[in-house]
Amino acid sequence: MQADIEMVKALLDGSKRVVVLTGAGVSAESGVPTFRGVDGLWKNYRAEDLARPDAFEAHPELVWEFYNWRRELVGDCQPNPAHYALVEMEKQISNFLLITQNVDGLHARAGSRKLIEMHGSLWQLKCTTCTHAREDFSELPPLPECPVCGHLLRPGVVWFGEPLIPGVLKVSIDQINKADVFLSIGTSSLVQPAASFYQLAKDHGAITVEINIEPTPNTGFMDFALHGKAGDILPELVTGLGEF
Numbered sequence: 481m482q483a484d485i486e487m488v489k490a491l492l493d494g495s496k497r498v499v500v501l502t503g504a505g506v507s508a509e510s511g512v513p514t515f516r517g518v519d520g521l522w523k524n525y526r527a528e529d530l531a532r533p534d535a536f537e538a539h540p541e542l543v544w545e546f547y548n549w550r551r552e553l554v555g556d557c558q559p560n561p562a563h564y565a566l567v568e569m570e571k572q573i574s575n576f577l578l579i580t581q582n583v584d585g586l587h588a589r590a591g592s593r594k595l596i597e598m599h600g601s602l603w604q605l606k607c608t609t610c611t612h613a614r615e616d617f618s619e620l621p622p623l624p625e626c627p628v629c630g631h632l633l634r635p636g637v638v639w640f641g642e643p644l645i646p647g648v649l650k651v652s653i654d655q656i657n658k659a660d661v662f663l664s665i666g667t668s669s670l671v672q673p674a675a676s677f678y679q680l681a682k683d684h685g686a687i688t689v690e691i692n693i694e695p696t697p698n699t700g701f702m703d704f705a706l707h708g709k710a711g712d713i714l715p716e717l718v719t720g721l722g723e724f
């Protein structure tokens with residue numbers, strides 16, 4: 481494993497174009513529960529049961545209660561060494577893109593700027609009726625209303641069955657197609673389209689690397705699979721990057 485870390489480090493050092501995909505595992509060490517981990521249930525609901533338009537339509541108060549709980553929980557969490565290592569990687573690699581499935585905003589709080597939040601953000605609100613949308617970190621009422629038209633607001637996250645934010649997929653794919661190295665970190669690789677990004681990267685000649693505490697359905701197809709915590713492995717990968 482140490483030999484693999486050194487090889488990935490050397491690859492990163494020689495790379496001009498790196499794309500990183502992250503999932504909930506990258507925030508696990510900050511105290512944010514993963515979706516499919518042991519503490520992934522909220523009041524016996526799975527995220528997939530609540531993060532969907534039909535659930536919001538039928539039970540807006542329940543779905544908002546879930547999101548207000550997540551906002552409060554994440555608001556008390558801090559970025560961890562994995563988030564900060566990716567900020568460092570962004571500084572050292574000339575063409576870098578971080579694509580996250582996470583809606584917790586911790587990459588941005590750590591300082592990542594070349595960042596796509598492909599599933600939106602807990603801190604974005606948008607109106608269910610008009611075009612009003614805003615970033616809002618404050619405590620919200622149980623059913624927040626739009627200040628413009630008075631209709632119900634919803635979290636600015638992408639729910640199951642909804643299309644991605646326009647343009648997000650195109651920008652992501654364009655960068656993945658040009659990557660020298662593609663890293664998939666802390667994701668179970670079960671949710672599309674992100675789960676297939678590694679394949680695109682591979683088809684276009686990138687070296688693929690997975691960092692996870694356990695194997696995923698994609699592990700066997702990766703050039704390198706680094707088994708361990710993102711908060712341990714990523715700081716090792718960026719230490720000395722750019723100094724070779």
Ligand code: OAD
Pocket residue numbers: 502503504505506508509514515516517527528531581582599638639640665666667668669670671691692693694696708709710711
């Ligand atoms: P999951 O909860 O499915 O997977 C988290 C992954 O992180 C698992 O593979 C864990 O093994 C791994 N993991 C946990 N702790 C880790 C650590 N310290 N270091 C490295 N890896 C660790 O979360 P996602 O793959 O992000 O979508 O889930 C993908 C999407 O499904 C989410 O964005 C969300 C969800 O339902 C929507 O809400 C649309």
